[in-house]
Amino acid sequence: MAVESAAMLAWLQRSASRLHEQRTYLTDLDAAIGDADHGANMDRGFTAVMAKLQAEGAPADVGAILKTVGATLVSTVGGASGPLYGTAFLRAGMALAGKTALEPGDIEEGLQAALEGIKARGKAQRGEKTMIDALEPAVQAYSAALASGQDAKAALAAAADAAEEGMRATIPLLATKGRASYLGERSVGHQDPGATSCALLLRAAADES
Amino acid sequence: MTVGLVIVSHSQRLAEGVAEFAGQMARGEVTIIAAGGTDTGELGTSMAKVQRALEAADSGDGVLALIDLGSALLTVSMAIEQLSEERRARVRLSGGPLVEGAFVAAVEASVGSDLAQVAATADDAATMDKGVSDQ
Known part of the structure; x- marks a missing residue:
């Protein structure tokens, strides 16, 4: 079944609720290797996103919703996640502009655009202890699931599983990007907060309630 | 007219302090x-705030943006992309x-130097x- 505006909003609301619930956990992860604000930042950003969508009313154009999310995040999150997630949502929104219902292949296109946006903005690659370590395997898992004939729901579940696996795989990595890179070897042994919030967003997309 | 400056920091007070300190030399x-x-007003950077500042500081002779670190770079880069092509240049x-x-x-801007020189x-x-080494 195609994903329409209401389902997109439900995903964003689920994401906002879970980011709010997990804000202390995300901030604690960030306290170990960063500036201890990731949970508060993401919570603030998604709270602003939901307020904006509720105040203005969500358009039927799913691409327009994603662009609103991106534009709101870049000015409300505060940390590097603002421009990074902001770019991801803006690029996905541009890729899906004008669509009122997303087919499984559209979701793949949106995920791919988001990944490319984050990589370009952060000038980062997989293996550098960032959100890319969760997102890239997730996009690959989604594509592989579709290619093997699975539907969007199964493919999103595979994507969320791959994101969580990628998230856990950041623990032994040495950070070379972002605030954690100033810590050098001290960043080893901690799970990356950006990869964690990324996996959270993808799990929220896979869960229907 | 002169080149304008935009001071981007995670801290509002730090940015204001740097602007105050640098402004003393520019004599208005x-x-x-x-x-x-x-x-x-919390610690962090805002693309909308930076974009407004870049537009307000531009009198036609250009703007130099100075940043602290981390997300400031990403935020300013993104704000610059949002500007009209003419301003962006x-x-x-x-x-x-x-x-x-x-x-x-x-100081450099206050004597009327162009953007390349100020940068x-x-x-x-x-x-x-x-x-310090003389002490």
Whole structure:
């Protein structure tokens, strides 16, 4: 079944609720290797996103919703996640502009655009202890699931599983990007907060309630 | 007119302080705008705030943006992309140190130097001699 505006909003609301619930956990992860604000930042950003969508009313154009999310995040999150997630949502929104219902292949296109946006903005690659370590395997898992004939729901579940696996795989990595890179070897042994919030967003997309 | 400066820091107070400090040297002849903190004044950077500052500091002779570190770079890069093509061509992002770079850039701009010269001066501030070795 195609994903329409209401389902997109439900995903964003689920994401906002879970980011709010997990804000202390995300901030604690960030306290170990960063500036201890990731949970508060993401919570603030998604709270602003939901307020904006509720105040203005969500358009039927799913691409327009994603662009609103991106534009709101870049000015409300505060940390590097603002421009990074902001770019991801803006690029996905541009890729899906004008669509009122997303087919499984559209979701793949949106995920791919988001990944490319984050990589370009952060000038980062997989293996550098960032959100890319969760997102890239997730996009690959989604594509592989579709290619093997699975539907969007199964493919999103595979994507969320791959994101969580990628998230856990950041623990032994040495950070070379972002605030954690100033810590050098001290960043080893901690799970990356950006990869964690990324996996959270993808799990929220896979869960229907 | 002169080149304008935009001071981007995670801290609103730090950005305001740098703008105040650099402004003292510019004797009111240079527009220096602080764009620090989030929209609600917390630690962080805001693309909307930086974009407004870049537009307000541009009198037609260009703008030099100075940043602290981390997300400030991503936020300013993104804000520059949002500007009209005409304005974007007149904005330079400095890799120079925030305090010293803003200070010497304000002096350079106040004597009417162009954007390339103001930017080069801010970059040079990374190796400026503060006279410590003479002490």
